[in-house]
Amino acid sequence: MTRRQPALAAGRVVPPSGFTARLTLVSAAAMAFLAVFALALSMATGRLASRWNDELARSATVRISAPAGQMAAQTAAVLEVLNATPGVASARALSAEEMQALLGPWFGPDLPLASLPLPQLVEIVESAAGIDAEGLRLHLAAEAPGAVLDDHARWRRPLVEAAARLRFLGMVSLALIAVTTAAMIVLAAQAALAANGQVIRVLRLVGARDQFIARAFVRRFTLRALVGSALGTAAGLGAIAALPAADSAGGFLTGLGFSGAQWLAPFAIPPLAALVAWAATRAAALTMLRGIR
Amino acid sequence: MIELQSVAMNYGGGELFADVTLKLAPGSFHFLTGPSGSGKTTLLKLCYGELVPSAGQVHLFGQELRQMRRDDTARMRRRVGVVHQDCSFLDHLPLAENVALPLTVAGRAADAAELAELLAWVGLAPQAQALPPQLSGGERQRAALARAIIMSPDVILADEPTGNVDWEMSLRLLTLMVELNRMGKAVLIATHDLNLIRAAKSQVAARVLRFKGRRLQLAGADL
Numbered sequence: 001m002t003r004r005q006p007a008l009a010a011g012r013v014v015p016p017s018g019f020t021a022r023l024t025l026v027s028a029a030a031m032a033f034l035a036v037f038a039l040a041l042s043m044a045t046g047r048l049a050s051r052w053n054d055e056l057a058r059s060a061t062v063r064i065s066a067p068a069g070q071m072a073a074q075t076a077a078v079l080e081v082l083n084a085t086p087g088v089a090s091a092r093a094l095s096a097e098e099m100q101a102l103l104g105p106w107f108g109p110d111l112p113l114a115s116l117p118l119p120q121l122v123e124i125v126e127s128a129a130g131i132d133a134e135g136l137r138l139h140l141a142a143e144a145p146g147a148v149l150d151d152h153a154r155w156r157r158p159l160v161e162a163a164a165r166l167r168f169l170g171m172v173s174l175a176l177i178a179v180t181t182a183a184m185i186v187l188a189a190q191a192a193l194a195a196n197g198q199v200i201r202v203l204r205l206v207g208a209r210d211q212f213i214a215r216a217f218v219r220r221f222t223l224r225a226l227v228g229s230a231l232g233t234a235a236g237l238g239a240i241a242a243l244p245a246a247d248s249a250g251g252f253l254t255g256l257g258f259s260g261a262q263w264l265a266p267f268a269i270p271p272l273a274a275l276v277a278w279a280a281t282r283a284a285a286l287t288m289l290r291g292i293r
Numbered sequence: 294m295i296e297l298q299s300v301a302m303n304y305g306g307g308e309l310f311a312d313v314t315l316k317l318a319p320g321s322f323h324f325l326t327g328p329s330g331s332g333k334t335t336l337l338k339l340c341y342g343e344l345v346p347s348a349g350q351v352h353l354f355g356q357e358l359r360q361m362r363r364d365d366t367a368r369m370r371r372r373v374g375v376v377h378q379d380c381s382f383l384d385h386l387p388l389a390e391n392v393a394l395p396l397t398v399a400g401r402a403a404d405a406a407e408l409a410e411l412l413a414w415v416g417l418a419p420q421a422q423a424l425p426p427q428l429s430g431g432e433r434q435r436a437a438l439a440r441a442i443i444m445s446p447d448v449i450l451a452d453e454p455t456g457n458v459d460w461e462m463s464l465r466l467l468t469l470m471v472e473l474n475r476m477g478k479a480v481l482i483a484t485h486d487l488n489l490i491r492a493a494k495s496q497v498a499a500r501v502l503r504f505k506g507r508r509l510q511l512a513g514a515d516l
Binding site for chain 2: 204
């Protein structure tokens with residue numbers, strides 16, 4: 001008989017379990033694959049929320065509706081007020097061509113712009129300090145009655161909230177995946193422990209400590225979870241990397257994925273899955289062992 | 294080493310036995326006999342901590358059974374060699390590894406020469422690589438004995454070690470036990486085979502304990 005390391009010996013005392021072992025491996029892989037997507041969803045919506053917040057918060061629009069005769073005068077008055085307002089980095093009236101470009105997607109390129117009573121738009125770029133929207137509104141009302149300030153807060157807030165909610169759901173999905181993985185491994189470990197009841201009793205009778213018996217099972221399930229989730233994570237990352245590239249105008253669907261250092265986050269999935277498997281199997285084994293003297 | 298004081302056992306459906314006092318000292322040789330169901334196996338289980346008595350005290354190597362933690366029980370069992378009635382092997386491991394199992398679980402490597410010597414002593418050298426289900430009843434009993442003594446225990450407990458074997462093999466197993474007893478080990482054999490007990494009396498000063506009317510008695514010379 002050859003000399004053998006105790007850890008390997010502990011693994012050998014439990015008979016090999018072909019089919020259930022593969023099931024654990026496949027389930028761990030599937031869970032890791034899903035976890036990669038949940039993580040990608042969380043990170044993509046997180047990025048989206050902060051991008052909307054940043055970009056939209058730093059711009060505002062003043063819309064001037066006035067009779068044709070007064071338009072030029074009110075525009076000048078609005079620009080004058082804006083240039084004197086703290087927190088405004090720059091303010092600029094949109095030209096007819098720019099208005100045409102904005103309206104083009106809705107009305108087509110042949111829109112006779114000059115014949116329509118369109119409001120004049122003034123684009124404001126805010127400085128980092130931001131503007132006092134209420135104060136500016138009052139000021140504008142006094143100087144140019146046809147001017148309305150839109151700081152985008154009204155439609156920005158629900159979008160940012162939706163993105164934040166999606167991000168939260170992504171996190172909940174990750175937590176659910178972790179819990180399901182633990183439950184699945186506990187079930188598999190309990191099945192293995194029950195199937196090996198005779199082996200465990202024999203080991204106990206010849207003087208095996210609980211740690212020794214538990215280790216035989218814990219080792220197996222931890223390794224299976226680690227290998228399975230590594231395969232699943234690799235497949236998930238491959239699938240995300242193979243998604244069509246997101247352009248700057250892309251919505252949240254094409255933006256699904258990781259950017260920069262975020263690509264490192266999925267690599268935490270296999271060690272975490274192994275940790276969950278370790279804790280779950282250990283708890284199941286020690287609970288079962290308490291029933292055997 | 295093993296001491297039972299006024300021990301009673303009750304499985305819930307009435308009392309199995311009561312007021313059992315027994316002391317296994319180094320070098321002693323005991324037989325335990327009595328009708329089926331009188332509590333022979335239960336008494337052996339008390340001696341290696343698989344059961345806890347309903348009343349009375351069991352001291353195993355100085356520790357009270359109820360105060361032993363699970364790891365204490367594991368360590369105590371490394372000092373007690375048990376030959377179980379049903380042998381209980383790990384069927385997926387070859388005989389040699391089964392015999393060396395107590396060493397494996399204690400984290401020690403088996404010495405190949407010692408293991409070979411032990412297997413030769415019980416006459417199982419040719420079967421070293423066979424799986425337990427391939428062995429005959431007598432071979433399993435001898436393998437169980439080899440496993441029971443590989444840790445060089447202080448006490449050997451055997452539950453019907455000659456249950457499934459012919460007379461010739463019974464005598465061989467008995468001779469092995471007597472040899473161990475001469476090496477200073479305490480031996481307790483539960484059996485209902487009176488011929489075996491008579492055969493032993495010519496080889497060793499054995500005391501015979503008998504269950505009768507829920508009490509354990511020292512049997513006289515009538516055997």
